[in-house]
Amino acid sequence: MRSLIISIEDVSDRTILEQKFVQSSHETNLLMQQLQRVETELRTAQARFDAFMNQSPVVAFMKNNRGQIVYVNQPLERAFNVKKSWLEGKTDFDWLPEKTARQVTQNDRAVLTAGHPIEIIETVSLDENQPRFWLSYKFPFSSGDQQFLGGVAIDITDRKQMEEALFQEKELAQVTLRSIGDAVITTNAIGEVQSLNPIAEQLTGWSQAEAQSLPLENIFQIVNELTREPIENPVEIVLRDRRIAKFSQDTLLISRSGKEVAIDNSAAPIRARDGQVVGAVLVFHDATQTRRLTRQLSWQASHDPLTGLSNRREFERRLAQAIEIARTGCDPDILCFLDLDRFKIINDTCGHAAGDELLKQIAALFQAQIRKIDVLARLGGDEFGILLHQCPLERSLRIADRLRQEVEQFRFMWGNQVFSIGVSIGVVSLQSTHSSLEQVLSAADAACYTAKHQGRNCVHLHPANCAD
Template sequence: MNRAVVLVVVVILLSALVVSLAGAWLSRGELEQQATKQVETMARLVASELDDKLALRLETLSHVAESFTMDEAVLGARARILIRQQTALQHLFDGLYLIDAEGRVLSEYPEAFQQVGVNVSHRDYFQDASRFLTPVISQPFVSSYQDQPAVMVAAPVFDHRQKFIGIIGGALRLGGETFMQEFANTRIGETGYLGVATRSGVTLAHGRTGAVMVPVRVENPVLTAAMEGFEGTRQTQNGNGDKTIMSVQQMDQVPWFVAAVWPAREAYAPITRMADGFVWTLLAVIAVIAPVALLTFRRLMAPLTTLGQQINERHLGIRTAPVQVAGGREIGQVAEIFNTVMDERDEVLGSLADREAFFRSLTQSAPIGIVQSDVLGRIEFVNPAFECLIGRPGSELQHTHLMSGVYEADQAEVIRGWRQALKNHEVFRGRFRIPSQGERELIWADVMTAVIDTPDKTLGSITVVRDISHQLEVEEALREEQQRAESILGVLQEGVLMVDVEGRIRYANQAACQFLGTGGDCVQQNFFNLVTIRDGDTPLGHQAFLTGANVDSLYATLDNRSGERFDIDLTMLHVRQGRHNERMVFVIRDDSERRREEERLSWEATHDSLTQLLNRRAFSASLVKCLAAVPQQSVSSVLMLIDLDHFKPVNDEGGHLLGDDLLKRLAALFADTVRKADTVARLGGDEFGIILPGCGLERAQTLAEAIRAGVQALRIQQDGRDFGVTASIGLTELSPNDSGPREVMARADEGSYIAKSRGRNAVVVVPVPEDEQPPSA
């Protein structure tokens, strides 16, 4: 009873402790979520505001650059006045610079920087803005004025003919009291801070250390992931080794990211105080409740001692009357249940003899062999079916050991299995050979032995024996047929597998498992979870195959869980369709080689083998599509024909290999000069064509001049001689009234002939005839 009292008290204490711990754990989880959301919100707000400020500066600077449409000489003469007039930019940037096309600073504001005349052509922001001709925000750099860290926002400046004549740049200092530091000085709680860095690993602002232009701490895995594009919130450690909550938000305007950091010690301070309160409250409850529970429980459980004594006397036979105990209702119920159990036990023992007689009469007519043995394994009874099975009468088997009837070669394994079953309190099951004096000297038997137990003792065992010799012969024949079929399927290159209605694989050869990417055996796995099959862009799932008809030679793609993709020829057959044991048989053939051959032939039919550019047939098809889209275009499309000058002497004097090399270099020059969306083709010999959709004639002329200059500058040396060519280029706009590609090609060809007649190495624009011009609005 004392142990029960202690147990109840311990349970009460443990329950209180579990409730307290659960409350603290749930509160901590809620607090962690709130802290995480707060850090995420701060990072998102700061990143958004910083994006807005950079977007405002970039947009304002681009607008000012667009207003500087003047001659390059005028830009140089008025540079100082133009910079001093940009009041709006002066408020947005820490410094303004006007730089000519060669990278020389023409003017600055404030003039105290003394950067006029300095050449900045080596700076990344100048090279990017002059190369791509678009506004840029530079990577952080150390300026030549007092070695201050800064970021440059630059926009290209064009003259009236859209020629690049320079850039206007606005510098943003990273040190000191700048708008970047205003963000960094923002606090999360009392000790949380913000940081801004580039994906290339340079710190722009740090709210804890104030560091600028130092490498990002790559020891922090969250910062390393942020440089690779990660966004989100994780727990990590700062440079001092303190645990922190860090939220990363990538910026849209530039490849930067904002990191909001809140020390976990401060974020979780409320839950620490709450946990201390829980502990003290629990100790107070224990001090009051434990003594009261101990005294009350001892008083309530006292009648159990009397009950235990009466039960023991009834079990030993000293007491014959039912047990009677005064006490609570629960103890009275225990006494009543015990009395009822004892009465039922007496009834069971009284009917045991009747049951045994019934068992023996039942086994006499059973069709399978039944053997009863005592606790030592000696046979006490066998039925006629078992006598017939082994060809011996029951009188000869009486008192012989049960294991003596097992074939000698199988006895060791059977004894091992029997002992294991007894140890685990299980029914022994086995298949082994039994000597017989009947038609067969040895028969294979399926044997099941169970121990006969009563509440008081073990009475022996009952064994059921079934002859399975014929069954095993049939199974062996079926197994040989199955092995033969699997051997045939195993050497096939095609994947063959069978799945049930739930998609579980029932059979698959090795080739099928390779398609599925499982590496080894894929049986019992779900086929439709391992692969994704698509007919074109349409995925074919479990229901599509299950409810659809048979599939014969479907060309599809198969993606497996290893990330491999196969072009396949798929066949699927239903077996026992509509029944509960329906199966689907899939045959998968690798169709990649045939498709690659089709792609190769298609590519060769549309491309020039020497230059890898489109050929004349593919170029004509593209021109037809472009002509069809002309009525819907707001900016005109342009056709450019390029006819090389003096190419025949290169072939005659340098050789055809030199001529081929020159053509390949020119093809690369044309493709690199124009846009990705433009169409470049070799029309034959030394003639090339370029389609510039939605380009506009003015821009097309600029590209043509760049190509002409590039062709003229391209020289190849061989045997101490320089070889090169020039280009006669014809341009014409595509008109909605053009009847077809021949008419447009004729106008552009006319331009190249005119260029040759004027001395070659020129660009000539052939306008659309007046009667073909579209009517003005």
């Protein structure tokens, strides 16, 4: 009986053990299934991570706190022509030139010490003679009780080279602008000042720093030298009409101090590659000396150097204009031809210096008797011409006679000698609509000739039909 009880107890214990074993096996199977699912998910996540990192346009890497590489993506492998399997476990000193490795390691330590991400431009390449520039973003992170450094980087070598080329181009442009003799001002598309070269600073009185972003009209004020009227800002014309703008030779620049400078200037649009106007460039230079010389030469070409009066060429030009105006029906001008009497005696007796002085004094005497709108000229030798502008004939004859009287009363002193002279005057009206310049001059000369042969020192009016 006792052995039967023992046997029953053994069977009972075995049954319990078997049940526990079955339960344990079931739990183990469940655990294994869970582990398999986790492994599958991990492999999927790893594959997804690898695909993401390997298809990324940036290089990526991870290092432990000893500087050993624990991960790189395929873009890094391709960029440096190295294998991931070869790089893992190595430091930068194992595969980069020493100078480069020292720089990269120093940057890595700065990130780990700072404890926050840092963006930096690094020069990293396997050949120091062919540097490549990288925009790197490095950051510290922890996994468990270990600290790591992660980073991504973009190759910006092309961008840096372009920036350098643009910088060199800008430097060359700045050197050129500083070197040329013309003043140059550039503006943006709304006419605000962007730059002035040193000559522009000098002429306007504004420095680059002071003028920056100001409307151009604030620093570049121009007027017409003859009328004193303001001239439209050339850049406004360029930006409005999209064309080059040039100005007359009578432009005056009023500098910041109020100084007036004669300038020649032009403005042109600055266009982008697509043809869009993005600004304007204004080029001008100090034309004071040139304009003074031009006017001096022009004056010399049209004036008698001895008396300062208009010369024969200028007088004939003005006379031709008066003839054309008379043909339109306007009140005609009156031409007076004057020939000094007894001038040759003084010239022969006292010399050419005395003759020249007499001519200057007579010129001043004539000038004092006529209006500013009239034209007085020395035609050559002792001959003068006067063009009385739209003056009635009777009044013109009175003026001519007054001139005759003034000369008659005039006394010329040279040394201890005193001389008196006279003047013969021929008068012609430009009332005819058919007279040419030659006919009018011939008529005036004939009238003066008649005055001389009527006893000198008198005025003779040419008959009206002689001017036809």
